[in-house]
Amino acid sequence: KAGVTQTPRYLIKTRGQQVTLSCSPISGHRSVSWYQQTPGQGLQFLFEYFSETQRNKGNFPGRFSGRQFSNSRSEMNVSTLELGDSALYLCASSLDPGGVDYNEQFFGPGTRLTVL
């Protein structure tokens, strides 16, 4: 079974631009979560999508948004990029976290975003 894939792996943008990152979950997984990882802030939860609906949201500004498609693939978008948005963005998929039998998250390799 293929793992979680994220594209692109590396991205360089300039301040003010916008960016879209893509995540393809493991086949059969319906939940996709996004995290931002930086040396200073650690791993921070952005949002979670399940069956095309945003189910949970972290404490990030509205510049960060996401969506999920009917095939469970997900995208996240960051508009008006700031220098502080430079980070590793991780996507994780799971069958359905929060169910009675909690299923662990399977992480992709991440997209390294650099904002200049």
Next chain:
Amino acid sequence: AQSVTQLGSHVSVSEGALVLLRCNYSSSVPPYLFWYVQYPNQGLQLLLKYTTGATLVKGINGFEAEFKKSETSFHLTKPSAHMSDAAEYFCDVSFLNNDMRFGAGTRLTVKP
């Protein structure tokens, strides 16, 4: 607010020594508990998890963790460190309301 604390952002041990990485959480609600490992330039990989049942759980690569409800802790241990264990380790505490929280991470260094 629910929170997860990993004591020690950096832990250094000698090869063959005991590894102890600490994780505490604040909540009165029983959580689901996970430890993940992240090797350089990779995503996170599950080491082990506790959902229900036996409080001592064994994971991959010789790691184990014990859920202690009275201490609200889920410390990760390995009896004998190996050079390949050098990585960053994250404690993940998930509550029934899906309010997931990762600890800040602990970077483990293994000295020869």
